[in-house]
Amino acid sequence: TEAEIISGEIMEHIGEEGIVDKLLALGIKTVVLTLGKRGCILKNKQIYLRAPAFAVKTVDTTGAGDTFCGALAAELSKGHNWNETLEFASAAAAICVTRMGAQPSIPTETEVYDFLKKTVNYSF
Known part of the structure; x- marks a missing residue:
């Protein structure tokens, strides 16, 4: 929109x-x-x-866009490349949509890294 x-x-x-x-x-x-x-x-x-996008069971999309943007900004501020940044932001948004609500659905950095490790065999 x-x-x-x-x-x-x-x-x-x-x-x-x-x-x-x-x-x-x-x-x-x-x-x-x-x-x-x-x-x-x-x-x-x-x-x-x-x-x-990561395939997850969507419960509520509230906050997914904001979560994506926040994760994107955080990763860029750390100097990560675009591929890593988009993957991290997409993972954060994927976790977000599996939970109800706006603020309570936003994952922590650790949760995103854990999700990536399980989903795409990341090693940090």
């Missing part, structure tokens, strides 16, 4: 990548477009990534 408002376009008409390209044309340096259970897209002048 926010991407449509900012771009002035309707995703249904121009597609996800069309929205991303429109945002880049408006001067945004890097676009991360979340797509719920379909993952997310990241694009800038150098990088184009599509990151899948």
Whole structure:
């Protein structure tokens, strides 16, 4: 919804990548477009990534976008690359949707790392 408002376009008409390209044309340096259970897209002048979402049993989507954005910002602040950052943010959002509520559903960093270790064999 926010991407449509900012771009002035309707995703249904121009597609996800069309929205991303429109945002880049408006001067945004890097676009991360979340797509719920379909993952997310990241694009800038150098990088184009599509990151899948983790398959989980969804209970409540309240706070998932905020959790994703917070986790994304936290990982970027640590100097992690885009692949690691998107995977971490997606994992945090995946955990969030398995719980009820907004604030109580936000996972801790340790919970996200544990989830990643079980799900994708991460080693930290």
